[in-house]
Amino acid sequence: MxxxxxxxxxxxxxxxxxxxxxxxxxxxxxxxxxxxxxxxxxxxxxxxENYLNDARYARAYVVDQFRFSRWGRIKIRYMLKQKGLAEKDIQEALEQIPQDEYLESLKALIKEKEKHYAALEAYEKKFKLLRFAYSRGFEPDLINQCLDSSKNY
CATH class of the missing domain: 1.10.10 (Arc Repressor Mutant, subunit A)
Known part of the structure; x- marks a missing residue:
């Protein structure tokens, strides 16, 4: 052979x-x-022979990284681009994430992380949570929206 x-x-x-x-x-x-x-x-x-399918891979990757790693769209998009996938496949896969589920995931992530910063001043806590959520790939406007809706800041 x-x-x-x-x-x-x-x-x-x-x-x-x-x-x-x-x-x-x-x-x-x-x-x-x-x-x-x-x-x-x-x-x-x-x-x-359909062993490789970029669109199918992008959909599976988005689901896995969003549900299990709790990444946001920015980080997922960046990682898929690094893997050489087409923007069209990436965009279609990202559109599969329901917006309400996306916001709930962000809120839960912030709420979990908030416990680690309990002793900090409100403005410092907000800055650290903003930076943390942004490092996970969530959009700054959504992060601010979630933080502003919380009564703690």
């Missing part, structure tokens, strides 16, 4: 276990020493 066939079999197995993006596959197939044309053909083959 030649290197291309081995790499294709391995990539099919790798992609069948979980959603993958082309970047994930490229990182792993380096051990097969394929030339650029073979790599391109391998990725095309995986797409044709």
């Amino acid at each position: 030649d290197n291309y066939s081995q790499a294709l079999n391995w990539a099919q197995h790798y992609c069948s276990k979980a959603e993958r993006c082309p970047g994930d596959v490229l990182k792993k197939i380096g051990k097969y020493n394929l030339d650029a044309d073979s790599v391109k053909g391998l990725l095309e083959n995986l797409r044709k």
